Amino acid sequence: MKTIALTVDGVAVTVVEGASAAAAVAARTHVFHHSRTGHPRGPFCGMGQCFECRIRINGRLALACLERASSGMAITTGA
Ligand code: FES
Numbered sequence: 001m002k003t004i005a006l007t008v009d010g011v012a013v014t015v016v017e018g019a020s021a022a023a024a025v026a027a028r029t030h031v032f033h034h035s036r037t038g039h040p041r042g043p044f045c046g047m048g049q050c051f052e053c054r055i056r057i058n059g060r061l062a063l064a065c066l067e068r069a070s071s072g073m074a075i076t077t078g079a
Contacts, residue, residue: 006073015069022046022053022064025075032064033078054079 002017008028015024022043025032031040032053043053046065053064056076064075 004069004071006069006071006075008075009077019069020065021055021057021062021067021069021073021075024069024073025053025055025064025077029077031077 003014004017004019005012005014006024007013008025011028013024013027015027022032026043030042032042032055035041041052043065044050045052048063048066051063055062055064056079057067058074059076061079
C-alpha cells in the first residue's frame with residue numbers, strides 16, 4: 001500500500017494514496033472549522049452538498065470531501 005505525505009495545519013500527516021483530503025484532515029482532527037456561533041463543524045454529507053468540510057488547500061478554499069489528497073499538499077482548517 002503506497003502512502004503520501006502532506007501537512008494539516010503545519011503538522012505532517014500520512015495517508016494512503018487515493019484518500020480524500022477529508023480523510024487526511026480527519027487523521028489529525030475532527031474539527032474542520034467552526035460555525036459563526038463557535039460550534040465545531042466537520043464533514044456531514046461526504047458529497048459536496050453541506051459545505052461543512054470547508055478547508056484551504058495551498059491557500060485555495062476547497063471542500064475536503066471532493067478533493068483527493070496529494071503529496072506535499074498543505075491543508076489548513078478553519079476556512
Ligand atoms: S462533507 Fe458535505 S460538502 Fe463535504
